[in-house]
Amino acid sequence: MSKQSKLQPGEPAFNLMLLLFSLGIFYEAYRISGPGFESISSPGAFPLGLGIVLILSMVVIIAGQFRKQKPDTQGALDEARQFMSAHFPLPIVIFSTMAIGYLLLLEPLGFVISTLLFLFVSMVYLRHGRFVSSAIIAAVSIAIIYSLFKLLFQVYLP
Amino acid sequence: MADSFTYFLMSWTDLSLLLLTAIGTFAGIYIGAIPGLSVTMAVSILISFTFAWDVNDALALMVGVFCGGVYGGSRTAILLNIPGAPSAVATSFDGYPLAQQGEAGQAIGLSTVMSVIGGLIGVLILASTAPVLSEFALQFAPRDYFLIAVLGLLLVGSLAAESLSRGIFAASLGAVIGLVGMDPVTAEGRFTLGSMQLLGGIHYVVVMIGLFGVAEALFQLHQLNVKPVRQNVEKIIPSLNLVLKFLPLSIRTSIIGVIVGALPGTGGDIASLFAYDHAKRSVKNPSKPFGQGAYEGLVAPESANNAAVGGAFVPMLTLGMPGDAVTAVMLGALVIHGLNPGPMLMVTTPYIFWFMVGALVLANFFLLIFGLMGIKLFSKVVELPKAILVPLILVLCVVGSYSLNNSMNEVYWMLGFGIAGYFLKIFGFQMGPIILGVILGPLMDNSYRQAMSSVGDSMPAFLIELMTNPLSIVLTLAIILLLLSNLPLKRMIRSSKNPS
Numbered sequence: 001m002s003k004q005s006k007l008q009p010g011e012p013a014f015n016l017m018l019l020l021f022s023l024g025i026f027y028e029a030y031r032i033s034g035p036g037f038e039s040i041s042s043p044g045a046f047p048l049g050l051g052i053v054l055i056l057s058m059v060v061i062i063a064g065q066f067r068k069q070k071p072d073t074q075g076a077l078d079e080a081r082q083f084m085s086a087h088f089p090l091p092i093v094i095f096s097t098m099a100i101g102y103l104l105l106l107e108p109l110g111f112v113i114s115t116l117l118f119l120f121v122s123m124v125y126l127r128h129g130r131f132v133s134s135a136i137i138a139a140v141s142i143a144i145i146y147s148l149f150k151l152l153f154q155v156y157l158p
Numbered sequence: 159m160a161d162s163f164t165y166f167l168m169s170w171t172d173l174s175l176l177l178l179t180a181i182g183t184f185a186g187i188y189i190g191a192i193p194g195l196s197v198t199m200a201v202s203i204l205i206s207f208t209f210a211w212d213v214n215d216a217l218a219l220m221v222g223v224f225c226g227g228v229y230g231g232s233r234t235a236i237l238l239n240i241p242g243a244p245s246a247v248a249t250s251f252d253g254y255p256l257a258q259q260g261e262a263g264q265a266i267g268l269s270t271v272m273s274v275i276g277g278l279i280g281v282l283i284l285a286s287t288a289p290v291l292s293e294f295a296l297q298f299a300p301r302d303y304f305l306i307a308v309l310g311l312l313l314v315g316s317l318a319a320e321s322l323s324r325g326i327f328a329a330s331l332g333a334v335i336g337l338v339g340m341d342p343v344t345a346e347g348r349f350t351l352g353s354m355q356l357l358g359g360i361h362y363v364v365v366m367i368g369l370f371g372v373a374e375a376l377f378q379l380h381q382l383n384v385k386p387v388r389q390n391v392e393k394i395i396p397s398l399n400l401v402l403k404f405l406p407l408s409i410r411t412s413i414i415g416v417i418v419g420a421l422p423g424t425g426g427d428i429a430s431l432f433a434y435d436h437a438k439r440s441v442k443n444p445s446k447p448f449g450q451g452a453y454e455g456l457v458a459p460e461s462a463n464n465a466a467v468g469g470a471f472v473p474m475l476t477l478g479m480p481g482d483a484v485t486a487v488m489l490g491a492l493v494i495h496g497l498n499p500g501p502m503l504m505v506t507t508p509y510i511f512w513f514m515v516g517a518l519v520l521a522n523f524f525l526l527i528f529g530l531m532g533i534k535l536f537s538k539v540v541e542l543p544k545a546i547l548v549p550l551i552l553v554l555c556v557v558g559s560y561s562l563n564n565s566m567n568e569v570y571w572m573l574g575f576g577i578a579g580y581f582l583k584i585f586g587f588q589m590g591p592i593i594l595g596v597i598l599g600p601l602m603d604n605s606y607r608q609a610m611s612s613v614g615d616s617m618p619a620f621l622i623e624l625m626t627n628p629l630s631i632v633l634t635l636a637i638i639l640l641l642l643s644n645l646p647l648k649r650m651i652r653s654s655k656n657p658s
Contacts, residue, residue: 014585018327025334025349032341032348040617041610043341046603047348050330050337057327064321087584092379096577099552103569106556115556119549126382126545141550145557155561158569 006069010083015065019058026051091126098122111157116142165512168214169520175218179517182222183524189223190230190243197227197243201488213495213510218517220488225521228426228463229273229529236265236456240370240551244597245426245463247590248434252448252455259451267394268453269460270529271401272408276461277522279412280419280468285515288472300608301624305633306428307602312640315591322641328587332595335360337603355567362596364559364571369589371555372576375548377583382544395530400453407454408461411436415462419469425485426463426470427594433462468518475511 029051032044039045073079102118109117119138124131149155169175190197201220231243236253249269256265311333315325338349339359350356411433418429437448437458444452474485497507559572579589613619624630 008585011585014581028349028351033344033346039610039615041607041615043344043346043348045610046606047334047337050333050599053330054327054334057323057330060323061321061327064323089380091382092376095379095548096376099573102552103556103566103573106569107566115553119553122549123546126379126548127543137546141553145553149557149561155557156564157557158560158566 007065007071008083009071009073009079009086011071012062012065013079015058015062019055019062022051022054022058025054094125095122098125106158112142112146115145162508162512165509166516166519168513169218169517172214175214175517176520178215178218179222179520180524182219183226183521184222184528186223186226186228187230187233187525187528188226190227190246191233197224197231201227201491213497214513216491216495217510217514220491221514221517222521222524224488225277225464225467225518225525226528228467229270229277229460229525232269232273232460232463233266236269237262238374238551240374241590243426244366244593245430245466246459247427247593248430248459249456249463251434251459252446252450252452255446255449255451256453256456261451263394264396265453265456267530268396268400268404269456270526271396272404272457272460273464273529274522274526275405275408276412276415276464277467277525278519279409279461280416280465281515281518281522282468283413283416283465284468284471284518288476288511298629299623299627300605300612301620302627302629302633304602304605304609305630305637307598307605309633309637309640311591311594311598312637321586324587325591328582328589328591329595332365332592332597333599333602334595335365335592336362336596336599342600342604343607360571360596361562361568362593363562364568365575365596366593367555367559368572368575369579369592371551371558372573373579373583373589375551375555376576376580378544378548378551404453404457407437407441407457410440411458411462412465415465416469418462419466420472426466427597429466429469430459430463431594433458464522471514471518475514 026048029044029047032047033042071079071082073082098118098121102114105114105117108114116138119141120134123134123138127134146157150157169179186197201223228243228245231241231246232249232253235241235246235250236257239250239254241247241250253265253269256262311329312322312326315322315329334349338356340346340350340357341348347357414433414436415426415429418432419425434455437444437452437454441452441454444454446452448455470485474489492510497510555572555576556569559568560566562568579592582592583589610620613623624634
């Protein structure tokens with residue numbers, strides 16, 4: 001990532017989320033060994049230190065926001081729209097959905113069928129068609145992956 | 159002495175041992191290079207089906223896989239910006255920009271030669287100074303290990319991230335992930351949110367595959383229509399002039415690699431970052447700016463991480479303490495074969511030490527041959543259209559994460575870390591510090607608690623020890639200097655002096 005003089009759409013909200021996450025980590029660390037900790041070598045001591053470091057570094061990052069220009073957006077809705085179009089274009093959304101579908105089908109269909117299906121469908125989508133070559137590439141890929149992992153490395157496949 | 163030399167040459171003169179070392183090195187290169195496969199995983203799997211073998215056969219194969227794997231990780235770091243192993247994180251800083259400029263062949267060729275130089279220097283130092291180095295490492299107190307880990311995380315934070323605060327956040331986040339699970343001392347759950355499943359912790363390979371595999375795959379979808387950079391792999395073998403030009407840097411960073419690798423708990427990952435930092439600070443006129451394809455930024459980590467292999471064997475063979483995750487697994491292999499790694503190994507079974515030294519040298523020669531031979535074929539991977547490559551990366555990530563525990567939970571975790579990594583990357587948080595945090599977090603926690611317990615849980619006593627022990631003073635000063643050099647005030651003074 002290059003240095004930015006301008007805030008990205010969604011950056012303040014993301015940083016705020018990370019600050020809240022850091023506070024959550026601090027709270028969880030505080031709860032280890034009951035509320036607080038008995039000594040500076042107790043199981044919660046180092047995690048508590050990490051929580052403090054997380055919070056402090058996020059505070060520094062958020063303070064740094066004020067030195068940057070605000071993004072060219074009109075309101076929160078426009079900022080969200082700009083964020084989505086910049087970082088979640090349609091191919092990413094659809095590919096991610098396919099990936100989640102693939103993981104869900106892995107156990108019911110087994111590794112070979114679900115992987116073949118995922119590779120074929122995702123390649124056809126990302127390559128805008130080309131059914132035959134996509135089918136060949138998917139079949140060859142699954143043959144190589146299966147023989148490499150299952151037969152050579154004797155790795156269990158899903 | 160004559161006996162030692164005979165044991166040293168054993169893997170060179172016995173055909174089956176020679177072949178096993180060659181196969182191990184060849185396989186290691188591709189295991190290290192394939193995203194989702196790690197050397198640790200491969201060596202662990204090897205143990206499961208080599209424990210019935212003769213000890214020399216098993217060790218020859220594993221030594222080959224180790225050497226090849228450490229080197230192989232750099233190939234995907236250069237070609238895909240996916241470090242195959244944590245030790246290749248620093249390689250990607252300048253290796254990937256070189257590939258983007260179409261110089262992957264030259265980059266891989268140079269990294270191969272420098273890896274071999276580093277590897278051979280590592281073995282030479284292992285063979286000649288093992289007892290001295292191990293005695294030096296023995297003097298390290300837990301607080302020193304803690305300080306070294308802090309220094310390592312600060313280094314990677316300041317090198318890889320947009321700002322030090324982002325780097326520190328990422329490293330701390332990684333350390334929190336590394337601590338999830340049961341506390342090894344008290345068996346209390348930490349960051350488990352009451353979940354029984356999380357008591358077992360989160361495997362660092364899952365985090366690594368998610369952050370480097372899935373997040374990178376999602377990022378590559380942004381460039382679906384970008385034609386892949388045609389890699390210039392015609393000129394693979396680097397010229398003698400180029401090798402000689404970088405030889406002094408390679409020797410310096412190899413020595414750094416051996417020393418860092420010899421410290422228990424620190425391996426090629428920290429060694430390569432130290433070396434990269436050394437190159438960045440010591441090379442005044444790099445071939446290109448660091449981070450934009452400087453050959454110096456490639457030579458330093460590649461020499462150091464392979465040299466660290468020799469270094470990592472020092473505490474393992476002489477003290478019975480693993481230098482990194484792979485040597486930890488190899489330690490287990492020695493025990494399975496009825497050997498006793500530690501101070502007595504050199505006394506009762508010295509042949510094992512000299513046999514391993516010989517096998518390491520042999521593996522480095524095979525590394526040179528296979529490393530320079532397979533580049534053309536391997537570089538084709540990067541010329542694959544993203545529309546084919548991205549789904550394949552995801553499948554490899556699924557296979558890699560599933561094979562860790564034969565469980566879909568690891569796969570879901572991997573996907574979760576991939577998505578989280580994608581968001582973090584969007585906003586300038588780098589993945590390297592998170593991974594190092596995951597690996598070093600438990601080590602830091604352990605060292606910190608040991609250090610505190612040793613002074614009776616007294617912070618003043620800890621501070622007094624910190625300020626009176628020479629090694630601790632040096633490490634503390636290094637941390638302070640690193641922090642000061644990254645302060646906004648320093649940058650403001652520097653920019654006011656150089657308005658351009």
